[in-house]
Amino acid sequence: MPEDKSRPPQDRPWENGWTLDTSRTPGTRRLYLAGTMAVATIVACVAAIAATDNGDDNPSKTARDEGGLISFSSQPATTTAPQGDSGLSSVSPTPRGPRQQGTGPTVAVTTSPKPPKPTASKGGSSKPKPSATYRSFRSVNYPSRFWHVDDGYVGLDPVSGSQSREDATFKQVKGLADASCYSFTTRDGTYLRHRSFVLRAERNDGSSLFKQDATFCLRDAAYTGGAKMLESVNYPGYFLRHKNFVIRLERFEYSSQYLSDSSFQLVGGLA
Secondary structure (H helix, E strand, C coil): CCCCCCCCCCCCHHHHCCCCCCCCCCCHHHHHHHHHHHHHHHHHHHHHHHHHHHHHHCCCCCCCCCCCCCCCCCCCCCCCCCCCCCCCCEEEECCCCHHHCCCCCCEEEECCCCCCCCCCECCECCCCCCCCEEEEEEECCCCCEEEEEECCEEEEEECCCHHHHHHCCEEEEECCCCCCCEEEECCCCCEEEEECCEEEEECCCCCHHHHHHCCEEEEECCCCCCCEEEEECCCCCEEEEEECCEEEEEECCCCHHHHHHCCEEEEECCC
């Protein structure tokens, strides 16, 4: 067996003859490890700085671009309003002026314009007033003669001249005693009424008797087509007829003479 020789103590080389190995610098291993760690640290710092710079150069990357990591963009997200008319007022931001910097946002509220209201005409109602109806009464058996007012009485006369035409023209209005029938007025405002069975032109006195005497109902004449007979309201069965060229109120009778004398053509006013 080899002889186990213990290593002489190195703290007293002059006693045992052992000398230090001077071929290697003391602490070289430790220095090598420390230098390697320093280089690794510097490389890691450079890599981190480069990664940070790359992230700042592209701030608009989304979470999908960063591999699932959430990134905060410097630009605010924009929301597009839905199109279409909602019927509500629209609110839109307005740009700030120089004095509004730092204050809250201002909004301008705009409402849909309302249709203009219809304006009434200056003359009152826009509906046109119905025109008055003027009539002249022409005899069936004496076509050249018309009802004509002369000295307050109504006769059957030929018409000539403007004054005669005015005296033979009457305004047709609703009946004073019955709105379904008619009354007739002259140019000067008098009404045709029967009194003592004779047709006259008189002023309305407002009495019930006057209203009935001045109201006549139109009936179709049996003698001639298109002609009319005028029946009294307060004397049913009595009709106006001309007799001796005077307009009178007489009871109806079945005779050709009565039928022809009581039939009149209602034509447009002569004046």
